[in-house]
Amino acid sequence: MAIVINKEEIKNIIPHRDSMLLLDEVKINEEGKAIGIKNIVGDEWFLNGHFPENPIVPGVILCEILAQSVCILLPKEKLNGGTPYFTGLDKVRFKSPIKPGDTFITECEIVKQKYPFFFAKGNGYVNDKLCISAEFSFAIINN
Numbered sequence: 001m002a003i004v005i006n007k008e009e010i011k012n013i014i015p016h017r018d019s020m021l022l023l024d025e026v027k028i029n030e031e032g033k034a035i036g037i038k039n040i041v042g043d044e045w046f047l048n049g050h051f052p053e054n055p056i057v058p059g060v061i062l063c064e065i066l067a068q069s070v071c072i073l074l075p076k077e078k079l080n081g082g083t084p085y086f087t088g089l090d091k092v093r094f095k096s097p098i099k100p101g102d103t104f105i106t107e108c109e110i111v112k113q114k115y116p117f118f119f120a121k122g123n124g125y126v127n128d129k130l131c132i133s134a135e136f137s138f139a140i141i142n143n
Contacts, residue, residue: 001030002027002028002029002030002035003027003028004025004026004027005025005026005027005028005072006025007021007023007024007025010023010025010026010068010072013071013072013074013076013079014068014071014072014084015083016068019044019045020064021068022038022061022064022065022068023036023037023038023065023068023069024037024038024039025037026069026072028072028073031109032073032109033107033108033109034069034070034072034073034106034107034108034109035069035105035106035107036065036066036068036069036072036104036105036106036108037103037104037105037106038065038103038104038106039102039103039104040057040098040099040100040101040102040103040104041100041101042055042100042101044057046058046061047100055099055100056097056098056099057097057098057099057104059092059094059132062094062098062104062124062131062132063089063092063132063134063136065104065106065124066106066108066120066122066124066132066134066136067084067086067120067136067138069106069108069122070108070109070110070118070120070122070136071084071138073108073109073110074110074118074140078115078116078140079140080140081142081143082116082140082141082142082143083140083141083143084118084138084139084140084141085138085139085140085141086136086137086138087117087137087138087139088136088137089134089135089136090134090135090136090137091133091134091135092132092133092134092135093132093133093134094131094132095129095130095131095132095133096126096129096130096131097131098124098126098131102126102127103126104124104125104126104131105124105125105126106122106123106124106125107122107123107124107125108120108121108122108123109121109122115140116139116140116141117137117138117139118137118138118139118140119135119136119137120135120136120137120138121133121134121135121136122134122136
């Protein structure tokens with residue numbers, strides 16, 4: 001059975017707030033993968049000027065959404081007041097743009113860990129169409 005985590009519960013897991021909290025909901029499926037959901041409504045700050053007349057979600061924002069999704073899988077005791085920082089992005093591929101009105105769905109998993117480092121991979125979809133794939137890493141840094 002999947003576990004559903006709403007936006008308020010997400011705030012209890014990751015430190016992102018206000019306009020930088022880029023998830024509406026996350027589900028942890030039976031395979032232990034994080035399924036993130038972000039509805040792109042069109043008034044997001046990152047769409048201003050990217051691009052006039054043809055707004056699309058910037059690639060760096062898509063990578064951040066993937067990272068926030070997978071950080072939901074971190075054991076609370078590993079976070080222990082620390083903050084997850086990106087340490088690398090690899091094999092990032094952009095396949096299709098994400099636009100206002102789209103529901104962006106991530107599917108991410110942690111593939112290796114050697115505390116404080118975590119290595120992950122993820123994909124992002126709109127209507128079951130692959131839009132982005134990436135491998136990435138992050139470290140838990142004490143505040």
